Amino acid sequence: xxxxxxxxxxxxxxxxxxxxxxxxxxxxxxxxxxxxxxxxxxxxxxxxxxxxxxxxxxxxxxxxxxxxxxxxxxxxxxxxxxxxxxxxxxxxxxxxxxxxxxxxxxxxxxxxxxxxx
Amino acid sequence: xxxxxxxxxxxxxxxxxxxxxxxxxxxxxxxxxxxxxxxxxxxxxxxxxxxxxxxxxxxxxxxxxxxxxxxxxxxxxxxxxxxxxxxxxxxxxxxxxxxxxxxxxxxxxxxx
Numbered sequence: 001x002x003x004x005x006x007x008x009x010x011x012x013x014x015x016x017x018x019x020x021x022x023x024x025x026x027x028x029x030x031x032x033x034x035x036x037x038x039x040x041x042x043x044x045x046x047x048x049x050x051x052x053x054x055x056x057x058x059x060x061x062x063x064x065x066x067x068x069x070x071x072x073x074x075x076x077x078x079x080x081x082x083x084x085x086x087x088x089x090x091x092x093x094x095x096x097x098x099x100x101x102x103x104x105x106x107x108x109x110x111x112x113x114x115x116x117x
Numbered sequence: 118x119x120x121x122x123x124x125x126x127x128x129x130x131x132x133x134x135x136x137x138x139x140x141x142x143x144x145x146x147x148x149x150x151x152x153x154x155x156x157x158x159x160x161x162x163x164x165x166x167x168x169x170x171x172x173x174x175x176x177x178x179x180x181x182x183x184x185x186x187x188x189x190x191x192x193x194x195x196x197x198x199x200x201x202x203x204x205x206x207x208x209x210x211x212x213x214x215x216x217x218x219x220x221x222x223x224x225x226x227x228x229x
Contacts, residue, residue: 004160034216043204044161046216059216093160095217106217108160 003027004096006109013084014117021079021112023094029074030096034106035067038091050077084116121205126224129195137190137223139205148207150181150188153217156201161219164190164203200227 003026013019023033031052036044048069049057056069068080077096081088091113095106122140129135141150152164165172165179167188172179178191192199204222 006160036216036219043219043221044155044217046218049216091158095160105163105166108162111158111160113158 002098002105002107004094004107004109006092006094006112008112009110010113010115012115012117015085016083018080018082019084019114021081021092021094021114023077023079023096023109025075025096025107028096028098028107030077030098031074032097033071033077034095034097035069035077035079036093036095038093038111044093047079081114084114086116089114089116121207121220123203123205123220123223125221126226128226128228130228131197132194135192135195135199135225137192137203137205137225138187139189140187141205141207142186144185144207145209147209149210150179150185151206151208151217152177152179152190152203153206153219154201154203155222156198161204166208195225195227197227197229200225 005024005026007022011019033050035047037047038044046059047062050069050071052071052074058064066082071077091111093108093111095108097106149166149168151166153161154164155161165174165177167179167181180189202222202224204219206217
C-alpha cells in the first residue's frame with residue numbers, strides 16, 4: 001500500500017512552454033502533498049506544501065507564479081512549470097502524507113525528469 | 118528541524134552488515150529520528166524511524182544512543198540493491214505537517 005505515482009516520468013520541452021506534472025496517491029487519501037526539486041548530484045529541496053482545497057505554501061525563493069500548484073482532490077496534486085527555461089531542468093519529486101497517519105510518514109513518487117531545451 | 122551530520126560516503130561488501138552513523142547533537146525531546154533512502158534516479162523511500170528505543174523492521178534496524186545525540190542505521194546483510202543515498206532526518210511531530218529537510222546524506226556503495 002501507500003503508492004504515489006507521477007506522470008510523466010520524463011519530459012523534454014522547448015524554452016518558453018509550460019509543463020504540467022501530476023502526482024497521485026493511488027491507494028490512500030492525502031490531505032497534504034509536497035513538491036521537491038533535485039538538481040544533479042544535489043539533495044532534495046522542498047519547493048512547496050500543497051493542501052487539498054487551499055492555496056499552496058511556497059518555500060522562500062520559489063516563485064509561486066512560475067510553479068503553479070493545484071491540489072483539487074485528496075488524491076491528486078499538480079505542478080505546472082510555466083514559461084520553462086533551461087535552468088528549470090531538474091528532477092521534480094512529489095510526496096504525499098497519509099491523512100490521519102500517526103507517524104506523518106511521507107510516501108514519495110518516482111520523480112519526473114524535466115529537460116528544457 | 119534540527120541539523121544532522123552524516124559521512125559523505127561509505128563502502129561495504131555485499132552480504133556484510135553496514136552501519137550508517139548519524140550525529141544530531143542538537144536534537145530536542147520531541148524530535149523523532151527518521152531514515153529515508155534514495156536509489157539512483159528514484160524518489161526517496163522511508164526506511165525506519167524511532168524516538169528513544171532501538172527499532173527493527175524488515176528493511177533495517179535503528180540503534181539510538183542513550184543521550185539521543187547520535188543514531189546508527191544498520192543493514193544486516195547488504196545487497197547490491199541497497200546501494201543508495203541514505204538520509205537521516207529529524208522530525209518534530211509536535212507541530213503540523215511539514216516537508217522534509219534533506220541534508221547531503223551518505224552515499225552507500227556496495228561492492229560485489
